[in-house]
Amino acid sequence: MSGYMLSPSLGWIAGSIIAAILIVAAIVNVMLYVRRRNNSDTSLAACVRRSIIAVLIAIMALTPSVEATTTSQAINATDVYVAVDVTGSMAVDDAQYGSTDTISRLNAASKAVTDITALYPNASFAGLSFGASASLDVPLTPDSNALTNWADTLRTEPTASSTGSNLDAPLDKLLVNLKSTHDQHPDDSIILYIITDGEQTSSTTRRSFSSLRGYINDGFTIGVGSTAGGQVPVTQVTASGDQSQAGNWVIDPSTKKPAISKMDPKNLTAMADEISGSYIAVNARKTLSDSASKDASKQYRVTTTVKKRRRAMPVIWPFAIATGVLLLWEFGAWLAMSRRML
Structure with a gap:
């Protein structure tokens, strides 16, 4: 004292x-x-x-x-998992978020994450990115700033290491972590947000997300980008570790022309149905500032934090x-x- x-x-x-x-x-x-x-x-x-x-x-x-x-903190018994697509197509500048200004899909995803944290005050958050593979970058924490800072620093994977878009890349990682959270706090409400353009370019068949239903109370697939689509820039990692665009476009091998990436509402709707959730397309008029889940908990529990x-x-x-x-x-x-x- x-x-x-x-x-x-x-x-x-x-x-x-x-x-x-x-x-x-x-x-x-x-x-x-x-x-x-x-x-x-x-x-x-x-x-x-x-x-x-x-x-x-x-x-x-x-x-x-x-x-x-x-080090004690009263937190809302709501656990929010956010999975963000970081494949190369998320660098396409055809997204809008609450404004007519055009931004990259990943930038729109970052703004969506900020709104998600505001929807669930005092809840716990986890952040997962997925591209060629999936990674739990932010373990479940009551520190909402940790999630927004993570979202602000997300970068698309370099074109050289990209293997195409596979929408089920985060499935295994989500299944393990959602089950663990459900087992540790069975009375908590678990909400899942998957933010992606919904594009599936991998030759493998996408696995169903229905296996997650037993561990979540509600789920959302958030579509970023446009159905008109845009050209995919070539991205690379500089010597300093930063990411830059090489100034040219990814070439579609079948047409020998710049590849066009489009948001796929059909895949996003199907994924939402598989988790018994909802599909939301964000654009100039629609944001996540008023899309909180009705299944969010009204209960609180006390936890001990490092901070x-x-x-x-x-x-x-x-x-x-x-x-x-x-x-x-x-x-x-x-x-x-x-x-x-x-």
């Missing part, structure tokens, strides 16, 4: 108004006593006692607190005890005065 502070439990506006009214009442009480002391039965002790009571209650309205560090946080711990009991003693004194004085008046 370190340092004293004021942290009004009713908020600064309400707390300040209540405190100000009580302080004014204490001052008025003293002024009235001074003005009427020769024509009143009120004693000096009664005047001081009542003013102190008002001041003590004013202090409690402002909630004196001490600052303490803690230390500071919080205000109210310390009003000394003031409450003093106020109680003074109120008992006031009640006793009132009884004595009442008996003398009989």
